Amino acid sequence: DVKVTQSSRYLVKRTGEKVFLECVQDMDHENMFWYRQDPGLGLRLIYFSYDVKMKEKGDIPEGYSVSREKKERFSLILESASTNQTSMYLCASSSAGGPGEQFFGPGTRLTVL
Amino acid sequence: AQSVTQLDSQVPVFEEAPVELRCNYSSSVSVYLFWYVQYPNQGLQLLLKYLSGSTLVKGINGFEAEFNKSQTSFHLRKPSVHISDTAEYFCAVSDHDSSYKLIFGSGTRLLVRP
Numbered sequence: 001d002v003k004v005t006q007s008s009r010y011l012v013k014r015t016g017e018k019v020f021l022e023c024v025q026d027m028d029h030e031n032m033f034w035y036r037q038d039p040g041l042g043l044r045l046i047y048f049s050y051d052v053k054m055k056e057k058g059d060i061p062e063g064y065s066v067s068r069e070k071k072e073r074f075s076l077i078l079e080s081a082s083t084n085q086t087s088m089y090l091c092a093s094s095s096a097g098g099p100g101e102q103f104f105g106p107g108t109r110l111t112v113l
Numbered sequence: 114a115q116s117v118t119q120l121d122s123q124v125p126v127f128e129e130a131p132v133e134l135r136c137n138y139s140s141s142v143s144v145y146l147f148w149y150v151q152y153p154n155q156g157l158q159l160l161l162k163y164l165s166g167s168t169l170v171k172g173i174n175g176f177e178a179e180f181n182k183s184q185t186s187f188h189l190r191k192p193s194v195h196i197s198d199t200a201e202y203f204c205a206v207s208d209h210d211s212s213y214k215l216i217f218g219s220g221t222r223l224l225v226r227p
Contacts, residue, residue, distance in 0.1 A: 004156070031213050040122065042203060042219040043157075050213065090156055094213065099145040099164050102215055104156035 003027075004105035007089050012111045019078040021108050023091030029103075030096035032074035034066060035057075037088040049074055051094065072096070081112045115140045117206050117220035127226050128196055134189040134221045136204030143185070143209040146187040148178055151201045151220075160202070163187065199225045 007022035025032065031050050035043040035058075045058030047066040055066050063085060067075045074093075077084055088109050092102040116139040126132045138144065145164050149157040161172025168180040178189045187204060204218040 009154075040219055042117075042119075043217040045214070048214070092157075096213070099162070099207065101147065101159060101162060102157075104149075104158070106154075106156045 004091055004093055004103050006089075006105040006108050008108050009106060010109050010111075012113065013078075013081050014113055015082060017078075017081050017112075019081050019112075021076040021078075021089055021091075021110070023074045023076070023105055024072050024094040025074075025091075025103070026072065027093060027095075027103065028071070029093035030071070031102075032068065032095045033092040033094075033102065034064075034074065035075045035090045035092065036060070037090055043090065046076065047065065081110075081113050086110060086112045114204055115144075115216045117204050117216050119204055119221050121221050122219070123128070123222045123224060125192055125224045125226060126163050128194035131192050131193065132190065132194050132198075132223065134136060134202050134204075134223065136187045136189065136218060138185050138187070138204075138206045138216075140185070140206075145207045145209070146178075146180060147205040147207075147215065148176070148189050149203045150174075151203065153200070156183065157203060158184060160189070194223070194225050196225050196227060198223060 004025045034046040049055045049068045065077045090107045091105040094102045118137045141186045147162045148160040161170050163180045171177045203219045203220050205215040
């Protein structure tokens with residue numbers, strides 16, 4: 001059974017803290033994605049990686065960075081968390097060259113106080 | 114740029130009634146179309162997809178969707194809903210040229226009442 005896992009389901013951090021969200025997939029997928037989900041806004045792409053050490057900015061990259069040192073792992077980093085980054089964060093993966101079907105993790109609900 | 118519109122933010126319906134969730138996309142170029150479902154406190158799960166061929170697509174849990182190119186729509190339907198169908202439903206589209214990237218609608222919350 002295909003699986004995308006995220007390191008935490010719920011996370012509470014303080015303003016200014018550095019936050020790491022981890023995502024691991026076991027499908028040998030080339031592509032990995034980080035989204036944030038907010039009510040009424042759907043899913044918005046933060047960053048995308050199409051290979052190890054390769055990344056592209058999505059629609060809302062400000063305040064975030066990413067790291068992909070291994071094919072199966074994609075990390076989202078909030079360098080200095082702010083209250084407006086309180087959200088649900090979803091990781092997804094997909095195979096290269098396909099029609100875009102993505103497989104999602106369960107999400108991390110981050111609260112920044 | 115491609116965009117997806119889900120006009121209904123919430124759709125209440127009684128159990129065993131039919132339902133249609135609407136989705137329209139902006140571009141008339143060749144596209145792939147998807148419907149995802151998100152149950153409470155879970156990630157997104159693929160319901161069905163249109164890649165090519167027949168415009169009527171059948172998915173899991175009795176859902177189906179019809180691709181209408183002239184109206185740039187991909188509405189989701191189910192003839193008889195269950196309480197367990199209560200969830201949020203997202204329509205998504207990708208262009209053939211950049212098929213890795215999905216553009217999502219804002220979601221429709223389906224609320225099934227007994």
